[in-house]
Amino acid sequence: MMESLRLLAHDLALSGGLPASFQYGFVTNAVLCALLVGPVLGSIGTMVVTKRLAFFSQAVGQAALTGVAIGILIGEPPTAPYASLFGFCVLFALALNFTKNRTRMSSDTLIGVFLSISMAIGASLLVWVAGQVNVHLVDKVLFGSILTVNDLDIAVLAVMSGLVGVVGLARYNRMLLASFNPQLAKVRGVQVAFLDYVFVVMVTVITVASVKIIGAMLVEALFLIPAAAARIWSGSMRGFFAITVAISTVSTLVGILAPMEFDLPIPSGGAIILCASLFFLAATVSRLFTRHAS
Amino acid sequence: MRDDIATTARGPSIHIQGLGLTLGRSSILENVCVDVVPGTIHCLIGPNGGGKTSLLRSLLGQMPHTGTIRIDWPAGRRIGYVPQQLDFDRDLPMTVDDFMAITVQDRPVFLGLSRRKADAVAEVLDAVGMSQKRKRRMGALSGGERQRVLFAQAMLPFPDLLILDEPMAGVDEVGSQFIAKAVLDIRAKGTTIVWIHHDLAEVRELADTVTCLNRTVVFTGSPAEVLSPEHILEIFSHAHHHGKKP
Numbered sequence: 001m002m003e004s005l006r007l008l009a010h011d012l013a014l015s016g017g018l019p020a021s022f023q024y025g026f027v028t029n030a031v032l033c034a035l036l037v038g039p040v041l042g043s044i045g046t047m048v049v050t051k052r053l054a055f056f057s058q059a060v061g062q063a064a065l066t067g068v069a070i071g072i073l074i075g076e077p078p079t080a081p082y083a084s085l086f087g088f089c090v091l092f093a094l095a096l097n098f099t100k101n102r103t104r105m106s107s108d109t110l111i112g113v114f115l116s117i118s119m120a121i122g123a124s125l126l127v128w129v130a131g132q133v134n135v136h137l138v139d140k141v142l143f144g145s146i147l148t149v150n151d152l153d154i155a156v157l158a159v160m161s162g163l164v165g166v167v168g169l170a171r172y173n174r175m176l177l178a179s180f181n182p183q184l185a186k187v188r189g190v191q192v193a194f195l196d197y198v199f200v201v202m203v204t205v206i207t208v209a210s211v212k213i214i215g216a217m218l219v220e221a222l223f224l225i226p227a228a229a230a231r232i233w234s235g236s237m238r239g240f241f242a243i244t245v246a247i248s249t250v251s252t253l254v255g256i257l258a259p260m261e262f263d264l265p266i267p268s269g270g271a272i273i274l275c276a277s278l279f280f281l282a283a284t285v286s287r288l289f290t291r292h293a294s
Numbered sequence: 295m296r297d298d299i300a301t302t303a304r305g306p307s308i309h310i311q312g313l314g315l316t317l318g319r320s321s322i323l324e325n326v327c328v329d330v331v332p333g334t335i336h337c338l339i340g341p342n343g344g345g346k347t348s349l350l351r352s353l354l355g356q357m358p359h360t361g362t363i364r365i366d367w368p369a370g371r372r373i374g375y376v377p378q379q380l381d382f383d384r385d386l387p388m389t390v391d392d393f394m395a396i397t398v399q400d401r402p403v404f405l406g407l408s409r410r411k412a413d414a415v416a417e418v419l420d421a422v423g424m425s426q427k428r429k430r431r432m433g434a435l436s437g438g439e440r441q442r443v444l445f446a447q448a449m450l451p452f453p454d455l456l457i458l459d460e461p462m463a464g465v466d467e468v469g470s471q472f473i474a475k476a477v478l479d480i481r482a483k484g485t486t487i488v489w490i491h492h493d494l495a496e497v498r499e500l501a502d503t504v505t506c507l508n509r510t511v512v513f514t515g516s517p518a519e520v521l522s523p524e525h526i527l528e529i530f531s532h533a534h535h536h537g538k539k540p
Binding site: 046050052169170171172173174176177179180181183184186187188231234235236237238239240241242 | 351354356373374375377379380381382383385386387388389391392395396397399400401402403404405406429431447457
């Protein structure tokens with residue numbers, strides 16, 4: 001299916017229906033990824049921001065670094081160590097949530113501790129395994145490299161996006177209510193503790209699936225920045241959601257295509273987040289001016 | 295207390311026997327016995343830290359406790375719950391309508407209020423005088439207005455048992471009148487109401503039964519009998535004095 005899509009894009013590019021760069025298969029791959037990553041990370045991002053889990057999502061994103069190191073250590077391909085990535089990150093997120101439910105420690109302290117431990121393990125392992133692989137391959141996982149995305153990566157991303165989309169959207173209201181007031185949510189039949197775990201796993205799997213496009217270090221930024229910008233510009237949850245998804249999709253597309261079109265030697269992840277940051281900057285400045293004016 | 299209640303009530307009776315609750319090493323509730331008559335307003339009063347909220351949470355099945363709580367439901371089992379507050383960022387673009395959608399429907403809030411629920415939501419927001427502010431952000435409301443919205447959600451679906459955790463705290467005069475009227479309307483339909491309240495004048499006016507709780511039941515009865523000024527002064531000053539002891 002992927003092959004026929006690429007052929008179609010190729011033919012359209014030759015006949016002038018699409019920009020010339022679509023002659024290349026990797027451009028079609030990249031655009032497909034952008035159209036998956038943008039909307040999904042954006043919509044989950046509205047929940048991350050509403051539930052105030054920004055720091056948590058950052059911790060999970062950086063746990064991916066450790067996942068990559070473990071993958072290389074046990075002999076997985078360095079550009080697609082999915083078993084270790086999913087394995088370690090899901091375990092990390094579940095352990096963090098479990099501990100959070102069972103201690104009275106404030107959650108930012110706890111996340112900080114988990115983040116530090118995971119970074120320490122990841123950094124130690126990465127230096128240890130650095131001799132075994134071309135270090136530039138590790139760069140690609142850390143900062144994103146859209147050019148190396150293959151059919152396996154797209155398939156993983158598509159399946160995870162579908163799963164997260166279906167599960168997350170069906171329980172969107174319940175997950176928000178659980179964070180506004182757990183007692184009220186329970187009275188209304190929401191399984192608060194269970195949905196907490198579901199959400200944590202959702203954030204984790206979609207983070208891992210996006211690592212190739214945005215990179216382990218930056219993927220959590222796409223949860224936060226579009227939603228943070230949209231929050232300034234919107235007056236209702238409908239606007240908040242729509243603007244977030246729009247910013248995140250446009251940023252992903254621009255961040256992926258611009259470096260290719262203009263031949264810039266920067267990683268896709270960096271370009272995506274820089275583009276999203278421009279929206280955030282614009283939102284913040286516009287708010288300053290409207291406040292000043294009023 | 296009214297005589298007609300037991301026959302017309304749709305709400306449950308509640309029998310709490312020897313309820314005890316310990317958190318860590320501190321005893322929160324000891325040997326609490328309370329009976330709530332169906333279709334009445336039963337107010338819980340008492341000093342802060344006296345265990346009122348813990349009793350409600352035990353009643354909701356959200357706290358591990360000793361002793362028994364028996365709720366006899368004659369018909370439906372719908373519980374409406376009004377919490378003290380909501381935990382959310384004040385600049386979240388969540389309007390009153392959005393909040394109602396989040397609580398009453400499964401259709402994701404960003405798709406808007408579902409058409410099936412729209413009339414009912416309009417009705418309950420009207421009942422608490424918030425129909426003019428449906429497009430306002432929850433964070434931009436006053437504390438009292440937010441409480442009225444919290445009250446409105448508890449009316450959807452219409453409850454057989456209504457549990458209120460001090461919704462009048464920080465509510466302005468207009469707001470408390472709306473809530474008081476709505477509670478009386480709900481009682482008129484036979485719902486059982488358990489209500490933590492701090493305003494004794496209002497308790498005297500609204501409650502059918504009042505129970506004063508300070509770790510255990512200090513007194514219980516009809517407000518006219520038990521809420522004499524001397525009685526109250528004695529109880530609260532005693533509790534205060536007791537609390538100050540090392």
